[in-house]
Amino acid sequence: MNIYVLMKKTFDTEEKIQINGGVIEDEGAEYIINPYDEYAIEEAIKIRDEHGGEVTVVTVGDEESEKQLRTALAMGADKAVLINTEEDLEEGDQYTTVRVLEAYFADQEVDIILAGNVAIDEASGQVGPRLADRLDIPYVTTITELNIDGDTVNIVRDVEGDEEKIETSLPLLVTCQQGLNEPRYPSLPGIMKAKKKPLEELEIDDLDLDEDDVEAKTETVKVFLPPEKEAGKVLEGETDEQVKELVSLLKSEAKVL
Amino acid sequence: MTKILAFAELKDGEIRNVSFETVAAARQIDESAEVVAVVLGSQNVEDAANQMIQYGADRAVTVTHDLLANYTSDGYTQAAMAVIEQEDPDGLVMGHTSAGKDLSPRIASKLDNGLVSDITGIEGDQFVRPIYSGKAFEKKTIKDGKTFVTIRPNNIAPLEQDGGRSGDITSLEVDIKDLRTIIKEVVRKASDGVDLSEANIIVAGGRGVKSEEGFEPLYELADVLGAAVGASRGACDAGYCDYSLQIGQTGKVVTPDLYIACGISGAIQHLAGMSNSKVIVAINKDPEANIFNVADYGIVGDLFDVVPKLTEELKALQVK
Numbered sequence: 001m002n003i004y005v006l007m008k009k010t011f012d013t014e015e016k017i018q019i020n021g022g023v024i025e026d027e028g029a030e031y032i033i034n035p036y037d038e039y040a041i042e043e044a045i046k047i048r049d050e051h052g053g054e055v056t057v058v059t060v061g062d063e064e065s066e067k068q069l070r071t072a073l074a075m076g077a078d079k080a081v082l083i084n085t086e087e088d089l090e091e092g093d094q095y096t097t098v099r100v101l102e103a104y105f106a107d108q109e110v111d112i113i114l115a116g117n118v119a120i121d122e123a124s125g126q127v128g129p130r131l132a133d134r135l136d137i138p139y140v141t142t143i144t145e146l147n148i149d150g151d152t153v154n155i156v157r158d159v160e161g162d163e164e165k166i167e168t169s170l171p172l173l174v175t176c177q178q179g180l181n182e183p184r185y186p187s188l189p190g191i192m193k194a195k196k197k198p199l200e201e202l203e204i205d206d207l208d209l210d211e212d213d214v215e216a217k218t219e220t221v222k223v224f225l226p227p228e229k230e231a232g233k234v235l236e237g238e239t240d241e242q243v244k245e246l247v248s249l250l251k252s253e254a255k256v257l
Numbered sequence: 258m259t260k261i262l263a264f265a266e267l268k269d270g271e272i273r274n275v276s277f278e279t280v281a282a283a284r285q286i287d288e289s290a291e292v293v294a295v296v297l298g299s300q301n302v303e304d305a306a307n308q309m310i311q312y313g314a315d316r317a318v319t320v321t322h323d324l325l326a327n328y329t330s331d332g333y334t335q336a337a338m339a340v341i342e343q344e345d346p347d348g349l350v351m352g353h354t355s356a357g358k359d360l361s362p363r364i365a366s367k368l369d370n371g372l373v374s375d376i377t378g379i380e381g382d383q384f385v386r387p388i389y390s391g392k393a394f395e396k397k398t399i400k401d402g403k404t405f406v407t408i409r410p411n412n413i414a415p416l417e418q419d420g421g422r423s424g425d426i427t428s429l430e431v432d433i434k435d436l437r438t439i440i441k442e443v444v445r446k447a448s449d450g451v452d453l454s455e456a457n458i459i460v461a462g463g464r465g466v467k468s469e470e471g472f473e474p475l476y477e478l479a480d481v482l483g484a485a486v487g488a489s490r491g492a493c494d495a496g497y498c499d500y501s502l503q504i505g506q507t508g509k510v511v512t513p514d515l516y517i518a519c520g521i522s523g524a525i526q527h528l529a530g531m532s533n534s535k536v537i538v539a540i541n542k543d544p545e546a547n548i549f550n551v552a553d554y555g556i557v558g559d560l561f562d563v564v565p566k567l568t569e570e571l572k573a574l575q576v577k
């Protein structure tokens with residue numbers, strides 16, 4: 001089975017956000033694998049262990065993405081592909097990323113592609129469905145259970161808390177939701193092995209693309225921080241008084257009752 | 258004149274509030290635009306179309322088909338694309354709901370168009386959206402092509418309903434077929450009451466609630482307020498409630514007018530789902546808890562003491 005995972009690196013969830021020169025300061029930031037992509041990697045490994053085949057983790061990124069790719073290999077993926085756009089592209093958006101991925105997948109035999117539900121930084125959730133459309137394969141988003149039996153795939157998907165049971169078939173793209181599995185931590189032997197696993201690096205030129213082919217359709221005009229929240233009011237006194245004051249504040253000051 | 262399609266969303270034949278917000282968003286994008294409501298479904302479609310018009314749409318196009326009873330990517334793409342091809346709009350607005358999130362990127366791909374997802378504000382041709390889990394915001398534009406956005410529920414106020422307003426409703430026949438994903442069963446797990454992502458008031462419980470029974474006082478408070486009940490992942494992980502209630506980075510993102518956090522410490526991943534709420538109340542026994550840093554009003558105390566008293570106080574107020 002040819003199993004692919006789409007992976008994006010994101011800021012560590014604990015990272016504070018600062019803006020410098022109109023963009024988000026990334027100097028010295030700690031990166032992690034996008035948490036939803038960890039579910040995708042874990043599920044891909046499970047599928048391979050059950051059905052055989054190979055797990056390839058693909059990212060569109062830069063030099064520094066190698067670290068997260070190695071982590072994915074240490075978890076148990078077999079191969080990694082870094083499509084490095086650092087030299088060739090200044091700007092991009094979801095369209096850009098998908099055009100690049102589409103060109104990569106044009107030459108691959110695919111049974112299943114696993115992506116995250118969203119990336120927690122830009123968080124559009126567009127990449128999975130857009131790519132599936134380009135590749136003309138079905139997709140199912142926010143999955144919490146996956147069973148493959150021959151060409152038939154049974155899926156449970158989360159729909160705002162409700163569950164949908166779905167039947168579909170390979171080839172397929174899915175996006176992974178929390179609850180799908182518990183991603184494993186890389187083991188020490190896993191980390192040692194990962195160093196020797198293949199990591200292929202490509203540039204857009206290798207995919208027969210040039211800058212114009214992937215020109216973004218959207219533009220970021222401004223990035224800004226939310227206004228500092230004024231320190232809230234901690235209410236004083238006995239519980240009865242606090243509760244009375246709260247209700248009166250919610251009514252007359254906040255006007256939400 | 259520009260033409261903007263505002264997509265309604267039906268759930269079990271009931272129109273969702275976010276539908277009316279898409280009409281308001283279309284008007285904000287271009288005051289003078291012709292706003293055309295699009296209603297796709299299997300039942301009550303005509304009624305929903307009328308409501309969209311009462312909430313400000315100029316006319317409506319509907320597609321009614323048995324295969325549109327539940328959302329599927331293939332079925333809804335075929336129906337939506339048929340309407341888009343007929344209308345050739347300058348703009349499209351959908352809700353950033355489970356269905357809208359699934360459908361919009363595929364439509365954008367088919368149109369070879371940009372898409373700005375999950376917006377919370379509109380300033381001319383610039384769209385405001387939270388990034389990095391609400392720790393920052395960006396303004397985006399679409400360089401060329403159609404204006405295409407999805408709106409986060411509860412952020413763009415609907416227009417006032419005008420019961421006397423009328424407009425054309427036309428129905429479009431679409432031959433929907435070859436669905437590649439088949440829905441076998443839908444298991445309703447989300448609470449019956451108020452829809453969490455559209456609720457104006459949310460009472461949320463964390464690990465501090467301590468047990469399933471511990472959620473009782475929260476439900477009683479929610480009852481008095483007409484609120485929905487939500488939870489932190491701490492509470493879900495501990496098995497006090499279903500994961501369908503989880504709010505945060507990996508759960509639901511909510512923007513109610515009032516968010517009451519009970520026994521929730523305020524981890525960054527939880528804040529990601531609720532920090533844009535208009536007013537936040539924190540009830541926590543630890544004065545150092547991080548939730549107090551985002552709260553407008555805080556009560557340091559035992560939630561099992563505070564919450565029932567709050568319920569009583571609100572009940573008394575309603576009697577008056």
Ligand SMILES: Cc1cc2nc3c(=O)[nH]c(=O)nc-3n(C[C@H](O)[C@H](O)[C@H](O)COP(=O)(O)OP(=O)(O)OC[C@H]3O[C@@H](n4cnc5c(N)ncnc54)[C@H](O)[C@@H]3O)c2cc1C
Nearest residue numbers: 006007060089092097115116118119122123124125126127
């Ligand atoms: C040179 C360049 C500059 C860019 N600059 C910007 C910018 O300033 N602002 C901006 O918004 N975007 C920019 N992008 C695009 C950005 O890298 C993301 O790929 C894109 O924005 C999608 O992000 P998202 O958070 O919306 O992903 P989502 O659609 O939310 O991600 C969902 C899933 O898709 C997959 N996925 C997403 N991105 C990638 C990826 N890069 N590689 C592999 N799989 C992926 C993952 O599985 C992820 O979980 C740029 C791209 C390039 C090439």
Ligand SMILES: Cc1cc2nc3c(=O)[nH]c(=O)nc-3n(C[C@H](O)[C@H](O)[C@H](O)COP(=O)(O)OP(=O)(O)OC[C@H]3O[C@@H](n4cnc5c(N)ncnc54)[C@H](O)[C@@H]3O)c2cc1C
Nearest residue numbers: 463464465489490491505506507508520522527542543560
């Ligand atoms: C990748 C990732 C994604 C995550 N996604 C989410 C997410 O989507 N949503 C989410 O919520 N979390 C998420 N988390 C988990 C998050 O980090 C926290 O662990 C979680 O939010 C803690 O839940 P809590 O506040 O209920 O529990 P705790 O942190 O244990 O807090 C309990 C609080 O209750 C107070 N308390 C105890 N008893 C009482 C009492 N009787 N009266 C009043 N107060 C009392 C305590 O003082 C304490 O502050 C995620 C974590 C990771 C790593």
